[in-house]
Amino acid sequence: MAMLFERLERDLRARVAGEVRFDTASRAMYATDASNYRQVPIGVVVPRSVADAVAAVTVCREHDVPLLSRGGGTSLAGQCCNAAVVIDWSKYCDTVGSVNEQDHTVVVEPGIVLDQLNARTREHGLIFGPKPATHTHCTLGGMLGNDSCGSTAQAYGKTSDNVADLEVLTYDGRRFWTSRPPPGLARELSTLTDRHADEIRRRFPDIPRRVSGYGLDALLPENGFDLTRALVGSESTLVTILRARLKLIPEPPGRCLAVIPFPTVFDAADAAAEVGRYQPIALEGIDDRLVDFERVKHLNEDFLRLLPDGGGWLIVRFGAESDEAADAQARRMAAELGLQATFFDDRRQAEEVWAIRESGLGATAWVPMAPDAWPGWEDSAVPPDQLGPYLRDLRDLQHEHGYTASLYGHFGHGCVHTRIPFDLTSKAGLDTYRSFVEQAADLVVSYGGSLSGEHGDGLARGELWPRMFGPDLMAAFAEFKALFDPRGRMSPGRLIPADRLDDHLRLGTDYRPPDPPTVFAYPQDENSFARTALRCVGVGECRREEGGVMCPSYRVTREEKHSTRGRARLLFEMLRGDVVTGGWRSPEVRDALDLCLACKGCKSDCPVEVDMATYKAEFLSHHYRGRLRPMAHYSMGWLPIWARLASLLPGLANRLAASRPLKRLAGIAAERPAPAFAKARFSDSYARRGPAGDGYRGEVVLWPDTFTDNFHPAVAVAAVRVLERAGFTVRLPRAPLCCGLTWISTGQLHTAKRVIQRTVRVLREEIRAGLPVVALEPSCTAVLRADAAELFPHDLDMARLRAQTVTLAELLDRHGVRPPRLDRPVLLQPHCHQHAVLGADADARLLRAAGAELTVLDAGCCGLAGNFGFERGHFALSMACAEYALLPALRQAPDEALILADGFSCRTQIEHAGIGRQALHLAEALKAAWRDALPAAFPERAARRPAPARRAKTPAARELRTQAMEAGGASARPPERVGAGHR
Template sequence: MDPIDLPMPMVRRPPVTADPDALASALRERVDGEVRFDAGSRAAYATDASNYRQIPIGVVLPRTPEAAAEAVAVCHEHDVPLLSRGGGTSLAGQCCNAAVVIDWSKYCHRLVSLDAGRRVCVVEPGIVLDDLNRRLAPHGLMYGPRPATHPNCTIGGMIGNNSCGSTAQTYGKVVDNIARLEILTHDGLRMWVGPTSDDELARLVSGNGREADIYRHLVALRERYAELVRERYPDIPRRVSGYNLDSLLPEHGFDVAGLLVGSESTLVTVLRAELELVPVEKHTALVVLGYPDIGAAADGVPAVLAHRPHTLEGVDDQLVTDQRIKHLNPDGLRVLPSGSAYLMVEFTGETREEADGKAHELLNALPDDVAHTWYDDPRHQAELWLVRESGLGATAHVPGRPDTWEGWEDAAVPPERLGDYLRGYEALCREFGYGRPAVYGHFGHGCVHTRIPFDLETAEGVTRMRAFVERAAELVIGLGGSLSGEHGDGQSRGELLVKMFGPELIEAFERLKAVFDPGNRMNPGKVVDPYHLDENLRLGADYRPMEPPTVFAFPADDGKFSRAAARCVGVGKCRSLEGGVMCPSYRATREEEHSTRGRARLLFEMVRNDSPVDGGWRSTEVADALDLCLACKGCKTDCPVNVDMATYKAEFLHHHWAGRVRPRAHYSMGWLPVVARLAAHAPRAVNAITSAPLLARAAKALGGIAPERDLPAFAEQRFTAWWRQRGEPRGSGRRGQVVLFPDTFTDHFHPSVARAAVEVLEAADFRVKVPTRAVCCGLTWISTGQLDMARRALRHTAAVLRDDLHAGIPVVGLEPSCAAVFRADASELLPRSDDITRLRDQTRTLAELLNERAPDWRPPPVDARAVVQRHCHQYAVLGFDAERDLLRRAGIEADILDAGCCGLAGNFGFERGHYDVSMACAEAALLPAVRRAPKDSLILADGFSCRTQIAQAERDRVPAHLAEALAAALPDPPRESMEPPGTRPTRLLPAGATGTALIVAVLLARRANARRGGE
């Protein structure tokens, strides 16, 4: 075919003239899925993980690929742009555009078929990589490429970016692991594509219609540009920039699927993919090498490559320092060898001996001055890989340093030139005043990740950023490298491709674009005819957010809510489906706006002056997104940049409802401490009312409580009443005094927990004190955004405890959420209160106190198996190491669940409209684990919410606090030493009894006593 017949795009980014209302109506009428044109949805999808922001026209969440095809047809009829989006974690801006966004991740995540013999499977684009590999694992197979975002990246997104990850060292990029793709053009051609034999190609080009035209044009492209492709495409393992025209070369089998991989939704929509699979690695060994600097580490790469490692990653000392500052991955950092830069080298083998042997061969070949350690145990390996995979989050928002940004994020050079590149890059950063940013990445492939402290909020800073990127591009190209080695071109590098490929190949890219998308409606402005790299910035020189006064101090964000709202970098870890706590509502709904990232995006839009979200603190879009936030605080720890959505939600609710009638649940549950004190005057009468069906239904309706919930029964005798009746404190007091904090939940609902804690503390030779006046941490007011009342409660509590605080007496919190308020929220609500600071520093959990102040005390031998649910606030704020150690010391064989949030989360699960999400959170992992547990196992949960959720869902299981399990195993003391006259004995076991069945019986009896009012 004569090259002159090759098409060129007829219009460059043509304007969108479609009526959005008519478009939305047509989509809703014809598409099986969810169609979102509301301001909140558009704002949530306005950014990805890049520096860019573009408001989409609307969002479509198709239930099937066929529904997505219908959405494409509607968009073509209305002549509007399209953008396919997976996990939305792209770092170059290719996942935001003024287009209709198709989000595949909510519904289209099926493993369609698996042929284990041929090692191929067919999947839908929205399936998450880790989820896919979990389904493949029973067959001994997996998908090879593994980006650092593997818990949340989708296969469709990986195809769009030609993703790689650390395992690309062995398995290559996505383009090397694709068998076929089912694709759809904007104008409606649907077909499967892949490698094409000469005979099949001849048949295709001789036909009629759109498919034949495409293949004829692709043949013409190959004939016209083949030699330029061979000449100008860098021969390196990580060339991700540009279109894969090399896949059309005869030596690559005229692979149209390979051509389309990495095209960033600019050519076609991928409906399904057939993936090539690899066997799961059976055994691994990890060697970590230490070098004096990152340049020396890079210079050592070729010698290591000679040993054919499975993966070869690099990390510099700046990344390690950043993680230490942010308290990330302490276990992994602790076992690094000496040095200021590191190579992480992994070997695999069919046997442990084979993997270890490869590691030893490398170590034996190393110079003596290279420090090293090696690990073949999975725990240490996982800890060290977290050091590497936390790179993006660890280098963003480092306290005491300027914010860092992508923009020159993942260039790649020949591995043998990596040292030269890193030294040149460091010199360039110094020249532009950017210091020495952390670098890390896939050193075996010469690919380097970094974030740079660009100033993106002034015209001068943006100009300097642009100049730096242009110079950095010249550096990489001069070394024979690629502008992108993993994350694609998008807008960050699209404008620079002409420097790398030359004008002739840019013309080839434009012609390829015209073959598949002649109307330029597929993700326009990215890769081909790109926006300038300093356009559409999320911040930019004209960024002037509102700076509202706040109640919380936001010390990590210079006291500015706008900075807190801009903290999210979009990496999407909150969209993972397993592990950790964050984000329970996303896991239940798979909704972007109900992820931590989605909520952060809406808050960011709320403080802008040019956003579809308006109304400021009164914004209904933000209120709707925050409604399903459980305030679990999981994001405070799990989010790599420590977004604390629970605090943001409390601040928002405070302003949103200021001067207005609040939801009924804010009164019934926000004011629970007051309600409980009133109920304490007649607990039996209150319980009778709340247990009578008609009266309970009316009470729940009045209080805005979910009708599906049982109302917890008030104890007939509060702990504080029992304490007063008991008289003087007991115990030797040899280890000093402690204040046992009687939180509302323990005092009024589960007083047996506090009584058990008294027994344990006195057995450990502490003298227990209990406040003589009512105290409260203010948690329920915080979670409902009634922050003035929360501060009043905290000031009162600090005043009651003042003498003890000044005397340095520790305060023991039994309810994790209340202890977490003292350890975190209180000092942000009252930052200038010395007493609140003392309360923060002196608050301990029971396990922490025993470990710190009584390390030689031997806990009673419980000798039981237990399923243990960590409270979210233990996980996120308090930590669980002390509890883990105490469980071990007490002989409890603990299965500590990595089950996420229980779903009740204080008031959340009780509020009307939240029941389904609450139970979906619990059913994700917690409740199945409880059901699987043997009947003679303890179910331990320190949190009132966790125990309540378990007890109401699984009525034959009786969850208990750790204090109760320990107290049940204590030797039985003389009755007069513990009980005031006229009360039942505390323990129901003979002295020294420790059998699991008897302990369970004790806990069951205690719960029965509590229900009868005996406790």
């Protein structure tokens, strides 16, 4: 077998221009999706074009090996994992053709992300109608495979209702558009349908959300013998979809959102069908348990306050030619049905309320103090007018089996989502799981419903098809399968014939991973790194291309290995040990973590709060224990020590730091200018000056972090002036201190712990006196507010320090300090750790109170990220992250705009970009405003970096540029999207 796969890999490499991966890391990452299942693939092909994918299928056919197409890998029923060659369309094959404005269609390749497609078609006033909750990162190929729906299917139907034509390739090499199938195939399909027509009409439920089963009903004469619709939803078990011609619809410009409270979710379900008659765009239902979960997980906390009191809610979205017309529709619905509704005409508030529903999967997965909940019966559907009774029976069935779960979903179409706390690791638990889903299948069929109303069947429900369709249609399905895939090589074991629903589980009765001792405590995961490694549920939010911080390396490379999900999967596989071997010494995990910027964006942006920065630090701690580390760990990891030494002779230190030989020795990127050590440290200057002011608001301790103290002392000077002006007496710690950040980020955790323990000892008097500790550098503040307590979860002084550490903006905001006037445009770039741990709400309130025309940039990570952007081999990726959104936003800012960035990394990256803008710390801006000395514009600081042509000579930069051009070039991409496949 090994020799067979070696020949297969060799032939694929010879004939496929894209990426062919049979390495351990790739096979491990693609072994699972967002489901309960795991099967290690033979290998992975990432085609650069449709022709590449065709070549891959040809080679697989010649070697007689199974094949599976995959999009974003977010399937919940196991469709995206199999012991096959996996074709991942999502990195390169995302071409969108010209919109045909006559018939409102567009031809796309399978890898295009839904939101990116709609961003392009909106230029023509058109969109693709169905919109799953994963719209920011799901691909059209995945939607075609599963016949995805989403909330807007209420108005626009399923994916299958919105596809005009498919270009497909069968395993045996037939390539055609489904609107013009080969004559022989058409005849056989017609004969098959004629024989089983009566049974198809009898057994296929006439409901809006029937996704289960092959689409034989689309081949009935009364349905126009529509082979396109029949193949949508076949989950890569029949054909490989090469291109799709999609139907587009006009997007109503007007919007109104109505929220209707009910005593229970069952009452909400009873009313859904009546509300649906008023033709809303979306009609969703949620229960109080979902809301409680979001409160426990601190999801949408501010938005939850907008919900009217109740135990269940319908969230109804109307669309029309104007907001006023949509509002009139909503109010008419409520008045005629006698329902008390809250109306949200404000677009921002409406989106905030909508986020409560769209966060459903994240809210119900991995809830603190609750059993782990899993998919498995997550999207059944019934006739909408039967939803209330069905939900009551489903809840009773859950309770009979010892389960309690949230019930929510697309109530207007009778589709129910629920993650259930199945026990998937014991024989008794698996027996109960099987008993439940079998009885649930019988229950939904008794209501004239479908096993799946949105996510497809895959491994989770393929075995249950006979309960819904009966023996005659099972024979018809088998015959239908044989017409396209007679050798059974398209995703074998799925649908026809189906493996058992409790086969190939990611957990199962043999799941018993080691639980190694760790440095961080992981209290949120029961002090278990094994549970931490299981935390990722695979929903793929880290693969989104806009908004938030997570995941900057994926956005630039579009590479699964460089997504939070990919890294989390490798950590899981590392503990499992059968594919990724070597434990903490694993080179596969080390290489995947190398391009993790440790930005912590995933800690807040991931729906289950995966914290890859912490996991990276933990891994590096064990990986290099007792071994020589990369030189950058010694040069930048020990920066606080080198900075203290540099303060003795800063001029000499700056000359040495700028020398290329020393950079090479220290593991620093030659392209990256070294930040200049200040002529005098802030703490030394302040020691000579001492406290001043009347301090009528009390004392505060100003934290002199390494970056502010040694590189940007003007920031600390400004902070002292601002604090004293605000009525505080400022004191500094009695001795030089450090939060341990640089040691944490380089995985030198035992040293970091000693540093932090010393800090607490020195500050013990101030901590116990309850003095606020004002920290100016967000990354250091985040250590004191998060990492330190996670390293010392039982230290009460550490907990006090965590509670008393504040940012400058938080302190001023809490005390109601009136800020000076900043009557000008202000662009605020929150540091990644600020976004993830601290938040920037206080900064925004303070700046708006100062009269600023504030724009809080949603530009993601600046790309420098502490030591990351300084390390050799990271420069090109670091700058590509900055070019993704941040630098374009700054270039477009008005000349008179203030650029505020509290993070040393952010300010440094903006300086190194050489775009003629300089960023200030909030303290500098407030100090200047109080002195009426705000400059009109900020000139570019003296940039000490090579010209762009020189930077482009690095292999990483060259690869990024090559990938961008090969994926379509600058003219085919929005200008802010830069990186592998985007320009």
